Amino acid sequence: MIIEQAKKVLAIEAKAIESLIPRINGQFTAAIDMILSCTGRVVVTGMGKSGHIGKKIAATLASTGTPAFFLHPAEGIHGDLGMVTADDVVLALSNSGETAEVVSIFPAIKRIGASIVVMSGCAESTMAKNADIFLDVAVEQEACPLGLAPTASTTASLAMGDALAVALLSERKFTPEDFAVFHPGGALGRRLLLTVENIMHSGEENPLVTLDKTVKEALFVITAKGLGVTNVVDEQGHLVGIITDGDIRRGLEQGHEFLDKKVDRLMTKTPRTITANKLAAQALRIMEKNHPRPITVLPVVDEQNKAIGIIHLTDLLRQGVV
Incomplete structure (x- = not known):
């Protein structure tokens, strides 16, 4: 009834x-x-x-x-x-x-x-x-x-x-951006207003190594910055690749001599990137849709492809974007 x-x-x-x-x-x-x-x-x-x-x-x-x-x-x-x-x-x-x-x-x-x-x-x-x-x-x-x-x-x-x-x-x-202006306090507003620039690690927090560095030196940078990754740049600061702590762990299976090799032997070339003016939600979409497997970090570059920062999935979690 x-x-x-x-x-x-x-x-x-x-x-x-x-x-x-x-x-x-x-x-x-x-x-x-x-x-x-x-x-x-x-x-x-x-x-x-x-x-x-x-x-x-x-x-x-x-x-x-x-x-x-x-x-x-x-x-x-x-x-x-x-x-x-x-x-x-x-x-x-x-x-x-x-x-x-x-x-x-x-x-x-x-x-x-x-x-x-x-x-x-x-x-x-x-x-x-x-x-x-x-x-x-x-x-x-x-x-x-x-x-x-x-x-x-x-x-x-x-x-x-x-x-x-x-x-x-x-x-x-x-537009969704107009809607977000009237909802700045909620999760929706954060998704629609928060930009990569607002939450990326830049300046001293931006992990960087140059092409002439060794894997060991890259490991020191990764450890010091605490993001599990470092950008690899050329002499002009242009992004040429990234190295993650996972890459290094897998490389160590070849023996410790691997640590003395140059970073270009290990780095992921032409990684997925994003610019600072993009929405944080767009960074999340790139991470989720990356193939063959999702990624947890995304280098941030400027118009000249210079590595100006990095964004981590945990940053998006903290801001309620995820």
Whole structure:
């Protein structure tokens, strides 16, 4: 019984969302055009459960390039309407379209001069008739067996809000880098904003040996820098290869005389590299996709292929990029 009831809820809500597809029409396009031409912000308002959905829609809009905030209608009639300007678009949510607290702020919004988009389940409601644009989010039935708790109707409103936000994102040519600007504190922001330059080992931390050095000398550098690798450069500082501690361990199987050989006998020539201005996430992709096996270190070079640093997988782990 419990499982069947839960499945029924999901089926009803899925049907509610699917029924919105034919309603993506001229009114929806007009709402997008209105918001795109808006020089102010989108002010989302709603009461009760619609208010909770409105807060989510406002947050989604704001994080995807459309300045927006939520206005509680009951607070609005007690002074918060001062946050609304003539340059704004008000997005008002109400399943019935008759929510008293929302209806009561419409006259003031109109006096202010802001445009109004109503998202409601009733085209003949007071709110719909007083809107510049009406978005129909009517549902056939609520998922609540009593037909009382807003369930399918709030799901439909949330989905329509997502449709608005994503359509606006697309029209604004919003990029992952733009998204990251608004999410600097999370893992997503770190992946999208953190560059190789921010975390690479450079200067004194950059392990370097020249072609005239021996494997033993390279081993000393690898040990001193603690990264398990050293860049190998020519006299001008151009990267010509790398040597890892694993290379040296495998070489020692030939005997200790191996340590006196020049590094060019052991180094991996033309290794995979990255430049300092690339995203740290790109460095991770290069490491993961390297064939025949993933790598844990990546030399950092400049435009002249000079070895300016090195980045290690553990650096990406510490920064939360992985």
